[in-house]
Amino acid sequence: MSLETIDIAIIGGGPAGLTAALYASRARARTIVFEQAIPGGQIVTTDWIENYPGFPKGLSGQELGDLMLAQAEEFGAEIRTFATIERIEPVDLDFKILTSDGDEFLARAVIVATGAVPRKLGVPGEAEYTGRGVSWCATCDGALFKDKVVAVVGGGDAAVEEALFLTKFASLVYVIHRRDELRATKCIQERCFANEKIEVKWSRIVKEITGADGRVTGVDLAATNGEPDEHLPLDGVFLFVGIDPASDLVSGMLDLDEAGYIKTDHDGRTAWPGIYAAGDVTDTELKQVVTAAAKGASAAFEALRYIDERVCSI
Amino acid sequence: MSDMMQITDAGFESDVLENAKPVLLDFWAPWCGPCRMMEPVLKEIAEEHSDKIIIGKLNVDENPQTATKYDVLSIPTLLVFVNGEVAKKLVGAMPKKRLVDELAPWIG
Numbered sequence: 001m002s003l004e005t006i007d008i009a010i011i012g013g014g015p016a017g018l019t020a021a022l023y024a025s026r027a028r029a030r031t032i033v034f035e036q037a038i039p040g041g042q043i044v045t046t047d048w049i050e051n052y053p054g055f056p057k058g059l060s061g062q063e064l065g066d067l068m069l070a071q072a073e074e075f076g077a078e079i080r081t082f083a084t085i086e087r088i089e090p091v092d093l094d095f096k097i098l099t100s101d102g103d104e105f106l107a108r109a110v111i112v113a114t115g116a117v118p119r120k121l122g123v124p125g126e127a128e129y130t131g132r133g134v135s136w137c138a139t140c141d142g143a144l145f146k147d148k149v150v151a152v153v154g155g156g157d158a159a160v161e162e163a164l165f166l167t168k169f170a171s172l173v174y175v176i177h178r179r180d181e182l183r184a185t186k187c188i189q190e191r192c193f194a195n196e197k198i199e200v201k202w203s204r205i206v207k208e209i210t211g212a213d214g215r216v217t218g219v220d221l222a223a224t225n226g227e228p229d230e231h232l233p234l235d236g237v238f239l240f241v242g243i244d245p246a247s248d249l250v251s252g253m254l255d256l257d258e259a260g261y262i263k264t265d266h267d268g269r270t271a272w273p274g275i276y277a278a279g280d281v282t283d284t285e286l287k288q289v290v291t292a293a294a295k296g297a298s299a300a301f302e303a304l305r306y307i308d309e310r311v312c313s314i
Numbered sequence: 315m316s317d318m319m320q321i322t323d324a325g326f327e328s329d330v331l332e333n334a335k336p337v338l339l340d341f342w343a344p345w346c347g348p349c350r351m352m353e354p355v356l357k358e359i360a361e362e363h364s365d366k367i368i369i370g371k372l373n374v375d376e377n378p379q380t381a382t383k384y385d386v387l388s389i390p391t392l393l394v395f396v397n398g399e400v401a402k403k404l405v406g407a408m409p410k411k412r413l414v415d416e417l418a419p420w421i422g
Contacts, residue, residue, distance in 0.1 A: 037348075037351075037407065038347065038348060038351040038407065040347065044347045044348075045347070062345075062347045065347075081351065081409075082408075082409030082410075101411065130405075131387065131388040131391070131405030131406065132385065132387055132388075132405075133387050135387070135388055137388075139345070140346055140347075140348065140388065140389060141387060141388045141389065143343065143345070143374070143375065144374065144381065144386060144387050144388070144389070145387075146378075214385065215385050215387065216387075236387065
């Protein structure tokens with residue numbers, strides 16, 4: 001099998017990866033983005049984004065993802081969808097990239113922008129009923145719960161925004177939160193409390209997702225404030241209890257923090273020369289589309305400089 | 315004939331349940347990003363295996379009865395119907411290679 005040589009391999013096609021691809025391809029570097037599913041990353045399943053500058057009325061996550069993809073492709077970046085990377089192997093100063101389909105590429109620099117994945121609750125019924133009433137994507141599945149009763153688990157921005165979105169379809173939306181106050185941005189909290197279709201279940205932990213005949217029937221809740229445990233009958237459960245970094249691919253190569261995020265300096269350098277990282281997989285505090293895009297640009301800039309300096313030193 | 319068949323609530327019984335061939339039915343909606351990604355994959359399978367399997371598409375917004383009847387709670391959901399019975403349920407977008415593997419009993 002022939003080994004295709006490229007300049008920059010970008011792993012992950014979310015805002016960080018697509019912005020890195022834009023910068024790299026504009027600099028005429030031969031760039032391939034390897035996306036394990038579909039381009040856009042987590043924003044594809046985000047209903048509405050109103051804090052990305054330049055769009056005063058906001059826009060859908062899908063739309064923003066499409067625009068970022070089009071802009072990267074405009075300058076020649078190649079995007080491979082459903083391309084899972086199995087391994088990154090250092091070869092002298094280069095890196096061999098192996099896909100799960102058996103394709104191999106030799107890249108002179110690598111940008112890891114693998115992002116983060118929704119955290120699992122780890123309770124009985126969660127795996128069994130995924131796609132059968134348990135969902136991680138309100139924008140994908142919400143419309144299938146018209147006039148039904150659903151619950152959102154979590155108390156952050158994602159949880160409360162998705163609960164608000166679900167009120168368009170469901171007759172009643174519970175927000176189940178383990179604390180007695182929400183973590184979500186104040187302006188989102190205000191909308192939540194003003195919505196008559198939302199009922200917050202404070203200080204409750206999901207113990208089990210119950211089901212029958214292949215679909216969800218409810219959740220068993222444990223109270224953290226001394227109140228009695230209860231069973232909540234439901235048609236659907238949407239889980240937004242945080243994210244975990246998708247850093248397994250590089251856990252043996254790069255320095256990670258305790259939570260598994262890749263340690264980077266402010267320009268996106270990792271512990272391994274020639275490997276850069278950007279976006280939600282890195283140990284930056286703020287995890288937003290705008291910060292992911294910015295860090296993607298920085299990582300591409302540093303990767304390009306690394307390649308240039310190698311050429312000049314020969 | 316390599317086109318995908320548009321299935322509606324009204325035509326579901328005759329087009330899918332009573333079809334002599336196995337039918338892979340894609341439950342989708344225009345607002346669903348992952349559904350759009352499946353479009354080219356399904357089209358290719360329709361073209362390559364038209365002699366063995368029918369590829370149908372059902373818009374869940376316009377045809378809620380069928381989606382409700384088969385407990386479609388997440389899209390894309392792909393159901394394989396053989397002689398009027400559900401022979402396989404696949405939930406979520408997937409690459410062509412995996413879908414072809416899953417369909418091996420009917421197209422292999």
